Amino acid sequence: MSKITETFDSAGVKSASQADFAKVESAERKGPKLAQEDLMGDERNLDTILGIPVNIQVVLGSATMLVANLLKLGRGAVIPLNHRVGEPVDIVVNGRVVARGEVVVVEDDNSRFGVSLTEIISAQNSLLDA
Structure with a gap:
């Protein structure tokens, strides 16, 4: 049985709880084989995540203009975008x-x-764009 010591940071917050150590010890005892209830819990967590709505936008292009020119726009005005016809659009x-x-x-x-x-776009490339 391992000894559990509590440490506190400058704000008085405990850095680790007995429950945290119990989880680690439990995982060490199980070894590489996961318990069935752990897998079921992961599936429920995944179901929760898969049910979250996300906002999807298709960007046809963008433009930059001076406020003075923006104020001159009226019905029928055309704003040229930076993408050309036939170029891929960003999702x-x-x-x-x-x-x-x-x-x-x-x-x-x-x-x-x-x-x-x-x-x-791979997740790695997407992170580089951010």
């Missing part, structure tokens, strides 16, 4: 580019646009 999830694709017309309803994915 952004919660502020991070995760994929690129081509704008398409949705077959079921010709009045809506969609995006056909052409490239999935």
